[in-house]
Amino acid sequence: MRIAIASDHAGFLQKAPLAEYLSSQGHEVVDCGPATDARCDYPDFGDKVARLVASGEVERGVLICGTGLGIAMTADKVPGVRAVPIQTVEFARLCREHNNANVIGLSGRFVSLMDNQAILDTFLTTEFAGGRHTDRVAKMMREDDPGFAGVPADFGM
Numbered sequence: 681m682r683i684a685i686a687s688d689h690a691g692f693l694q695k696a697p698l699a700e701y702l703s704s705q706g707h708e709v710v711d712c713g714p715a716t717d718a719r720c721d722y723p724d725f726g727d728k729v730a731r732l733v734a735s736g737e738v739e740r741g742v743l744i745c746g747t748g749l750g751i752a753m754t755a756d757k758v759p760g761v762r763a764v765p766i767q768t769v770e771f772a773r774l775c776r777e778h779n780n781a782n783v784i785g786l787s788g789r790f791v792s793l794m795d796n797q798a799i800l801d802t803f804l805t806t807e808f809a810g811g812r813h814t815d816r817v818a819k820m821m822r823e824d825d826p827g828f829a830g831v832p833a834d835f836g837m
Contacts, residue, residue, distance in 0.1 A: 681804065684738040686712035686725035688751065691744025691788030693717065694796060698742065698786075701797050707804075710738055726754035726763075726785075733782050734760035740804065741783035744796075752785025762820070767791050772799045776806035778813050779820075 683702055687695040692714065699709045712728040714720050722745045729741040733755075741763070745751040748765035755763035763783035764775045767790065775781040784803050786796050808817075 681740060682708045682710065682738045683740045683742055683804075684710040684712050684729040684732045685742040685744075686729045686751075687714065687744040687788065688722035688725060688746075689714070689717050689719050690722075690746035691748075691751070691786065694744050694786070694788045694793055697793055698744065698796060698800065702742070702800065705801075705804075722751040723754040726751040727758065730755035730758035730761045730763065730783060734758050739782070742786065742800065743783060744786045744788045746787065746789040748785035748787040748791075752783065755783045755785070760821070762817070766799055766803070769795075769798050769802045772802040773806050776803060777809045778816075780808040780813070780817050 685695060685699050699711055702709050710732065713725055726743050729743055732738045733741045741755060743751040743755060748767065752763040752765040755761050761783050762779055762781045763785060764779065764781045765785035766772045766775060767787055786799065
């Protein structure tokens with residue numbers, strides 16, 4: 681599988697080991713940065729990975745920031761991307777099985793490297809269940825709905 685990976689400064693220490701782990705599992709890894717652990721903005725790197733996934737240049741995306749939250753939120757804004765922050769193996773299974781997630785946001789500060797490797801294993805090997813979930817994912821991905829999945833356009837603004 682071809683996988684894009686990126687982080688911010690808070691996830692940088694896990695990026696290279698996770699990329700190496702993915703390569704050792706036979707995956708082709710595209711490193712989208714950053715090159716150092718200098719302070720940087722997670723939206724810049726989350727967007728790069730999301731656009732590669734959305735274009736089909738890679739099959740999945742792996743993002744790491746302090747919590748996995750902000751970088752996943754950024755990626756999820758790109759049409760065609762279903763990005764989720766995940767901190768457990770069970771949630772990794774469910775995000776693939778029920779939501780057909782294609783980008784994962786990992787925590788570099790609160791989840792160990794070993795646990796993130798286990799989460800990635802599950803994220804990459806779990807298939808989408810389809811069935812009753814297919815229509816739900818289609819509703820979630822509707823780009824022509826200005827109210828996005830029934831939520832008013834000005835909700836929360």
